[in-house]
Each structure stands twice: as structure tokens, then as C-alpha cells.
Amino acid sequence: MSSPDAKDSHRQRKTVVTIEDLCKSYMLGHMELPVLKGLDLSFYEGEYVSIMGPSGSGKSTLLNILGCLDKPTSGRYLLGTDDVSTLDDNQLSAIRGKRIGFVFQSFNLIRQLNILENIEVAMYYQHVPKHQRRQRATMLAERVGLGDRIRHRPFELSGGQQQRVAIARALANDPLIILADEPTGNLDSQSGAEILEILNELNAQGKTIIVVTHDEQISSQTHRSVHLLDGQIERIQSNGTGE
Amino acid sequence: MLSRILAILLISLRSLWMHRLRSGLTMLGIVFGVASVISMLAIGEGASQQAQQQIAHLGSTNIILKTVKPPDQEVADASEQTIQEYGLRYADAERFRETIPDAQVVVPVRRKPKQVFYQSRRITAEIVGTVPWYTELAPIKVLLGRFLTPMDMHYSQAICVIDETVLDNLFKFDDPIGQDIKISGEYYRVVGVVRQLSAVSGVQDDTSMQSSAQSNGVGGAVYIALTTMKNRFGETEVQFGGSTGMSGEKVELSEITIKVSSMEHVLPTRDVLANLLERHHKKKDYQIIVPLELLRQAARTKRLFSIVLGSIAAISLLVGGIGIMNIMLATVSERTREIGIRRALGARKSDIIVQFLSETVLLTLIGGLLGMALGACIPILVTVFGKMPTVITPGAMILSFGISAGIGVTFGLYPAYQAANMDPIESLRHE
Numbered sequence: 001m002s003s004p005d006a007k008d009s010h011r012q013r014k015t016v017v018t019i020e021d022l023c024k025s026y027m028l029g030h031m032e033l034p035v036l037k038g039l040d041l042s043f044y045e046g047e048y049v050s051i052m053g054p055s056g057s058g059k060s061t062l063l064n065i066l067g068c069l070d071k072p073t074s075g076r077y078l079l080g081t082d083d084v085s086t087l088d089d090n091q092l093s094a095i096r097g098k099r100i101g102f103v104f105q106s107f108n109l110i111r112q113l114n115i116l117e118n119i120e121v122a123m124y125y126q127h128v129p130k131h132q133r134r135q136r137a138t139m140l141a142e143r144v145g146l147g148d149r150i151r152h153r154p155f156e157l158s159g160g161q162q163q164r165v166a167i168a169r170a171l172a173n174d175p176l177i178i179l180a181d182e183p184t185g186n187l188d189s190q191s192g193a194e195i196l197e198i199l200n201e202l203n204a205q206g207k208t209i210i211v212v213t214h215d216e217q218i219s220s221q222t223h224r225s226v227h228l229l230d231g232q233i234e235r236i237q238s239n240g241t242g243e
Numbered sequence: 244m245l246s247r248i249l250a251i252l253l254i255s256l257r258s259l260w261m262h263r264l265r266s267g268l269t270m271l272g273i274v275f276g277v278a279s280v281i282s283m284l285a286i287g288e289g290a291s292q293q294a295q296q297q298i299a300h301l302g303s304t305n306i307i308l309k310t311v312k313p314p315d316q317e318v319a320d321a322s323e324q325t326i327q328e329y330g331l332r333y334a335d336a337e338r339f340r341e342t343i344p345d346a347q348v349v350v351p352v353r354r355k356p357k358q359v360f361y362q363s364r365r366i367t368a369e370i371v372g373t374v375p376w377y378t379e380l381a382p383i384k385v386l387l388g389r390f391l392t393p394m395d396m397h398y399s400q401a402i403c404v405i406d407e408t409v410l411d412n413l414f415k416f417d418d419p420i421g422q423d424i425k426i427s428g429e430y431y432r433v434v435g436v437v438r439q440l441s442a443v444s445g446v447q448d449d450t451s452m453q454s455s456a457q458s459n460g461v462g463g464a465v466y467i468a469l470t471t472m473k474n475r476f477g478e479t480e481v482q483f484g485g486s487t488g489m490s491g492e493k494v495e496l497s498e499i500t501i502k503v504s505s506m507e508h509v510l511p512t513r514d515v516l517a518n519l520l521e522r523h524h525k526k527k528d529y530q531i532i533v534p535l536e537l538l539r540q541a542a543r544t545k546r547l548f549s550i551v552l553g554s555i556a557a558i559s560l561l562v563g564g565i566g567i568m569n570i571m572l573a574t575v576s577e578r579t580r581e582i583g584i585r586r587a588l589g590a591r592k593s594d595i596i597v598q599f600l601s602e603t604v605l606l607t608l609i610g611g612l613l614g615m616a617l618g619a620c621i622p623i624l625v626t627v628f629g630k631m632p633t634v635i636t637p638g639a640m641i642l643s644f645g646i647s648a649g650i651g652v653t654f655g656l657y658p659a660y661q662a663a664n665m666d667p668i669e670s671l672r673h674e
Binding site for chain 2: 064067069070089090093094096097098102104108109110111112113121122124125126127130169173
């Protein structure tokens with residue numbers, strides 16, 4: 001449970017994510033290829049964390065495991081108070097739907113659905129009643145500044161707008177954590193800045209955000225930066241920003 | 244729950260609508276498959292109902308004996324007589340009435356095609372010499388006047404009863420009752436007009452009648468008392484020409500129909516009749532027709548017919564189903580990314596299965612409905628242009644609808660299963 005960098009100014013808060021001795025290896029033919037080699041990490045409620053590292057360092061793998069899209073080979077992953085490293089496929093789906101909000105580099109909106117419906121999708125799988133879905137989706141669309149575009153299709157929006165829809169969608173089920181994978185990677189600097197602004201705002205409202213990025217500028221805006229190298233934590237840097 | 248199903252279907256409809264052309268083409272396979280199943284079954288059913296109706300009109304408790312000309316070899320034996328005598332006789336009818344207890348009604352009939360004249364008009368009609376109780380076998384509705392009576396029989400009256408065809412051809416504008424029509428140089432007074440309720444007498448008619456009726460384009464019947472017919476026409480028909488210069492035939496009755504009290508008596512009575520006839524007829528100059536047997540045979544044939552037609556059509560349905568599966572597999576791989584997104588957003592495998600399955604089922608159901616509509620039209624066209632009777636049974640409709648839904652599920656399961664089992668990480672990366 002110890003976090004060596006917890007000596008920073010953060011008030012002692014509930015941990016949202018705890019990983020202990022997390023290992024992940026892939027089988028390449030008969031060869032075992034370790035990608036994550038025993039990570040220990042904790043993220044606190046309301047924290048804004050960036051995960052950095054060169055390609056091949058295991059960032060994506062860590063993100064997939066954090067997002068419950070993948071299972072660790074060994075080690076524990078506590079999301080909230082639940083150990084999710086042992087759950088089956090259906091339980092993982094439920095966890096993904098309820099507790100995790102994804103923001104992808106390439107937005108990943110469903111193109112045959114309009115903005116409102118895209119935001120609703122995550123709620124749909126949690127069996128939220130229709131009128132409630134509609135209401136919340138409209139509210140979220142307005143919150144990311146797209147209240148007037150709810151009937152548009154994704155391809156009718158700019159990249160920045162699409163990413164805003166994706167953020168709204170990630171918020172739909174009021175998740176414990178938001179996982180953002182290079183959220184500004186496909187955007188021009190102007191839109192990127194807007195997206196970061198929204199993320200900052202969300203964090204300011206108390207959302208826990210974990211962002212995977214190459215971009216030093218983004219990581220400098222976060223509270224802490226976890227630097228990965230070759231499947232291990234190279235260093236954890238406290239940025240002293242925020243709050 | 245219902246609203247959720249509706250929502251799922253609505254979403255599926257949207258996805259199908261996005262690829263209208265593809266969905267439409269895929270659907271065509273089902274449309275034609277279902278349409279062909281329905282129309283094949285309708286044609287089969289129509290044919291069998293027609294056959295059954297015809298047979299049923301012959302009467303399932305009836306046994307029909309018919310005069311047939313014996314084969315040529317036996318004719319040679321009698322060639323020195325020049326007049327050939329064969330067929331059912333009055334004595335046969337009498338004998339049946341006396342010896343067969345189950346025979347409720349015995350109706351002897353003699354038929355002969357003749358030209359019938361009234362003033363300047365003419366028609367070739369079948370002269371039916373019969374008895375007053377003929378009506379017990381062939382349902383007849385008297386439109387005007389009356390049918391034959393025992394008195395007519397007894398006195399061999401020169402009266403006749405005509406049917407509607409004759410009425411239309413000879414008496415377009417006149418009241419026929421009391422008028423005289425001329426047949427073979429003799430006059431008969433018309434006392435009644437009847438309508439034959441079973442329009443199948445043509446089936447029983449001997450071929451000479453049919454051919455003459457066809458050549459004139461008209462048919463029709465004139466009923467006269469059997470005794471009158473015997474007196475006026477005689478039994479011998481003489482033809483001139485041929486190698487001997489003259490030849491003749493002597494036939495007393497064309498047909499005897501026996502009605503028994505119930506269906507169980509039909510087959511035993513048939514055997515008794517066969518024995519009796521065999522004893523009294525040297526030559527095989529008669530034919531025994533049992534409608535009940537024909538009815539059973541027709542039922543068997545019908546089943547076979549329907550099975551054959553149905554399975555041919557079912558093959559086209561199967562091909563349609565394979566087409567759907569093919570397209571769905573393509574769709575699944577094309578929408579890999581969407582599947583990944585949905586999985587990341589919390590969709591379980593079963594949600595993905597439901598989504599793709601509902602698309603396939605919807606596709607086949609819409610196809611099935613269109614196919615039913617088309618399938619309902621084709622038999623009508625067949626009836627109108629092909630002059631073939633068709634009957635669309637609700638059973639065929641339900642069957643083909645069920646089959647198309649079944650095809651949707653069957654051929655949709657595999658693609659849906661494949662979609663559900665994609666690795667979400669891989670599919671999110673998929674371009």
C-alpha cells in the first residue's frame with residue numbers, strides 16, 4: 001500500500017486503484033515475453049495521473065489492464081475495493097461499463113449513431129431506462145459544449161468535438177476512473193488544449209483521471225507522472241500542480 | 244423488456260439501413276426463398292384440392308361402374324357378327340338392386356352425345372338417359388320446372404330436362420318450358436331447367452363426349468327418361484364404312500352408380516360387385532371406379548407432391564440463408580472496431596450476440612414478410628395466367644415465416660458468436 005511519493009501535499013484520500021506486483025507476459029510461440037514486470041502503484045480519488053514512457057515500455061498493456069480489457073498474468077489489481085484480477089468476462093464487462101470511462105486517441109465513436117446515442121451507449125449496457133439515458137446524455141453533451149449538436153453524426157464533427165463527445169460518453173455512468181489514451185494525439189494543438197482544459201475541469205470537480213501520453217506538456221499538468229521503462233516503474237514524478 | 248427488444252430491433256434496423264443495398268440484396272435471397280415455398284405449396288395444395296374435389300363429387304360412398312370397349316383381340320372373335328355387343332346391361336342394374344343389401348341407390352345411366360336443335364339454333368349436348376332418382380347421386384338444383392318423374396319413366400314420355408349450358412345456347416331470350424327441341428329427328432318437350440352443382444360431370448364423361456364437346460366449344464346435358472331413351476334411340480349404333488362395310492355396337496348402359504350406406508361398406512361391396520360382374524360378363528367390358536380409393540390415393544399423392552415441391556423451394560431458402568450468413572460474416576469483420584468500442588463501454592459477449600443476431604433475424608423477418616407478400620401474389624398470377632388452381636393455406640404462411648425466422652437464428656448465430664468472441668483489445672486496434 002505504500003506509495004513512496006505520497007509524501008507530497010496530497011491529503012490522505014481513499015485509494016481508487018491499487019496494483020500490487022502486477023505482471024503481464026505474452027506468449028510468443030514458446031517464448032514468454034514479459035511486458036510488465038511487477039508493478040506496484042496506487043492512485044487516489046480525485047488524482048490526475050499521467051503514465052509516460054517510450055513505446056514498448058508497457059504503457060498500453062498497463063492501460064488495458066487498468067481498463068479491465070486485459071487480465072494480469074499475476075499480481076493483484078484492486079479497483080475501488082474489489083479485486084478485479086480474478087473476475088470473469090461478464091463481470092469485467094460490467095466493471096468496464098460502470099467504473100471506467102475510456103477516452104481513446106482515435107475517439108472511437110460509433111459512426112451509425114448520433115452524438116446523443118453515442119453518449120447513451122454505455123448507459124444502455126447498464127440498463128439505464130431510456131428517458132433517464134436521454135436526459136443524462138443531453139446534460140453531458142451540454143457539459144462538453146455540444147448541446148446544439150446532439151443530432152449530428154460523428155463524421156459531421158471536428159476531431160476536437162468528437163473527442164469531447166467521447167469524454168461525455170466516458171462520464172455517462174459516473175465512473176470511478178477515466179482512462180485517457182493519448183487523448184490529444186490526433187488533434188491539433190488548439191483542440192488538444194481544449195480537451196486538456198475539459199480534463200482539468202473534470203479533475204477539478206473530483207474525477208480521478210489517468211492519462212497515458214508521450215507529451216511532456218500534458219504530463220506536466222497532472223499531479224503525478226509515472227514513468228515506465230521496460231515494464232518497470234522507472235520513476236514517479238510529482239508535478240506539484242493542480243488543486 | 245418489450246421496449247428493450249424494440250430498442251434492439253430499432254438499432255438493428257438502423258445498421259441495416261446504413262447498408263441498404265447490401266441488406267436489400269441479401270434479403271432478396273430470403274424473399275425469393277419464402278415466396279417460392281409459399282407458391283409451391285399453394286400450387287401443390289391447389290392441385291390436390293382440385294383432385295380431391297373432383298373425387299369427392301363422385302361421392303365417397305359411391306361405386307361407379309362404367310362400360311368400356313373390350314380390347315381389340317376379343318373384337319376379332321365377334322367380327323362375323325358385325326354388331327358388337329358389350330357393356331353394362333339393364334339386367335346388371337336389376338341384379339345389383341336385388342342382391343346387394345348395402346346398395347341404397349342404384350342409378351343406371353346411358354349417355355350419348357347428340358346434336359340438339361331448337362328452331363335455327365343448334366348445340367351438341369350429352370343426352371343423359373337416366374332415372375328420376377339420379378338426383379340422389381349428382382346434386383342438381385332445379386331452376387325452372389321439374390326434373391324427371393317416375394311417370395315419365397313409366398310412360399316413356401317424350402319430355403326432357405335441360406341444363407344451363409343448353410338453355411343459354413338454345414333459348415337465349417325464350418322461356419324454354421313447354422318448347423320442343425329436336426334430337427335425332429324427334430321432338431322432346433322441355434319441362435325443366437337444372438343446374439348441375441358439381442361441375443365435374445365432364446370428368447366422368449366418356450372420351451367421345453369430351454371430344455365432341457370440345458370441337459363444338461360447348462357441352463351441356465339434356466336429361467331424358469331412360470325408358471324413353473331405350474325406346475327412341477335403341478341400343479344399337481350402326482356405322483357404315485370400314486372393311487366389312489358396316490359395323491355396329493350394342494350398348495345398353497354407359498354407367499351404373501351404386502351408393503352404399505356408409506364408407507365402411509364401400510370396399511366389401513366393391514368386391515361383391517366385381518364377383519357378380521365377372522360371373523355375368525364374359526369379356527372385361529366394364530370398369531369399376533371407387534372414388535374412396537381414389538380419394539385416399541390422391542391424399543398420398545398430395546403429400547408426396549407437396550414434399551417434393553416444398554423441398555425444392557426450401558433449397559432456395561437455404562441458399563438465401565447461406566447468403567445471409569456470408570454477408571453477416573463480412574459485416575462482423577467490417578465492424579470489428581465497433582464491437583471493440585461496445586465491449587470497452589461495458590457490453591457483455593451476450594450483448595454483442597444479441598445485437599448481431601437481431602440484425603440477422605430482422606433481415607430474415609423482413610425478407611420473410613416481403614416473401615410472403617410476393618408468395619401470395621405468385622399463385623394468383625399462376626391461377627390467372629396458368630389456369631391452375633392454387634390455394635394458399637395459413638399453414639404454408641406460418642411455416643415459411645417460421646422457416647425464415649429459423650434461418651435468421653441459425654445462420655446468424657455463427658457470425659454473432661464470432662463477433663462476441665473477438666478480443667476487445669485487438670478489435671479496438673482494428674482499422
